[in-house]
Amino acid sequence: MAQKGLLTVVSGFSGAGKGTLMKRLLEKYPESYALSVSATTRRPREGEVDGREYFFVSVEEFERMIREDELIEHARYVSNYYGTPRRYVTEQMEAGRDVLLEIEVQGALLVKEKYPDALLLFVTPPSAQELERRLRGRETETEEVIRRRMRQAVTESKAIDCYDSILVNDDLETCVDEMHALLRSRHYAVERNAEFIRRMRQELAGRQDEQTDPE
């Protein structure tokens, strides 16, 4: 049953482990998934590669992409644009891969408007205590950043009801398996197998005709 890929939006608290989760999912099932790369007008940081972390484009180019409807969603943070180029998403879905978009709540809702079939997935650690422990564990963040992230989590937690599914990322491998199960399952929906069902009906009716032919 070869099918087109489906779109999944992944959001969650900073510190929920979304990045590691998606990286591991892609490592385990490279043929099933593709990770969308965002476009941005901010400058690349050291070590960032164009087309890997982001597509780094000029403000003029980004505004042209908005005008020509080349972005599924976009937003402006501080003085930088961020957005999801439509082309890669469409190409990967046509190739049968489920596309993962890591974006925040506002973007998620915009994607759902344009792609009602998209699954909105929220990833969370098992508790607020564990969230804070992970943020502190990074050891690269200042106290101020940790506090800001925890405040942000309060706001984000209010939006969970807009999502379709929630996964608790306690043990990474378990969560990867759950995410894979969840995303594969959508392909078993009857409406996504219309072609198979049509063929099956035709075959059954065909064998029926053979059997009732006068001998």
Place this chain on the structure above:
Amino acid sequence: MAQKGLLTVVSGFSGAGKGTLMKRLLEKYPESYALSVSATTRRPREGEVDGREYFFVSVEEFERMIREDELIEHARYVSNYYGTPRRYVTEQMEAGRDVLLEIEVQGALLVKEKYPDALLLFVTPPSAQELERRLRGRETETEEVIRRRMRQAVTESKAIDCYDSILVNDDLETCVDEMHALLRSRHYAVERNAEFIRRMRQELAGRQDEQTDPE
């Protein structure tokens, strides 16, 4: 995230391998699933055990169960009643197990009316040819029975659109894994995790209050 169990109705062509599929699923995950046992007024066949294949009851008892709303659904075939006792289903769901009901299309739709959350799952072999091959492979069926089953499959195939999901039972172990993934995934729905989400919000807000307390 301890949750109540969910209801799954399993239908499919005779010869699709539903019985083997459910048996294997229960063997692999005995803690996750329970198989509903139907009540019937027909006489037990040789080897059938009361409470295992069916609950064998009298017509008077069955009609009492109908009157007192103890059945989720029931139907009459030829001169026998068949039905799904509510009590076992409810008990198992309360214990956190997903309950599987193997019933045909009409019953499936009745269950969906009473339990809108129930998943209606249709199981099919990969082709009509394979369906016939399996029916013939049993070697216990007469030509007449095989032809009747194939005619029945034509009718049943028209009802697939009433179902939520479809699984192709080509390789048994693959199909068991797919079924498990499909049924587990329903537990990740946001609306089924309201209690976890409520607690998470509370914890996050609590930590927030601590941090903003005057020192």
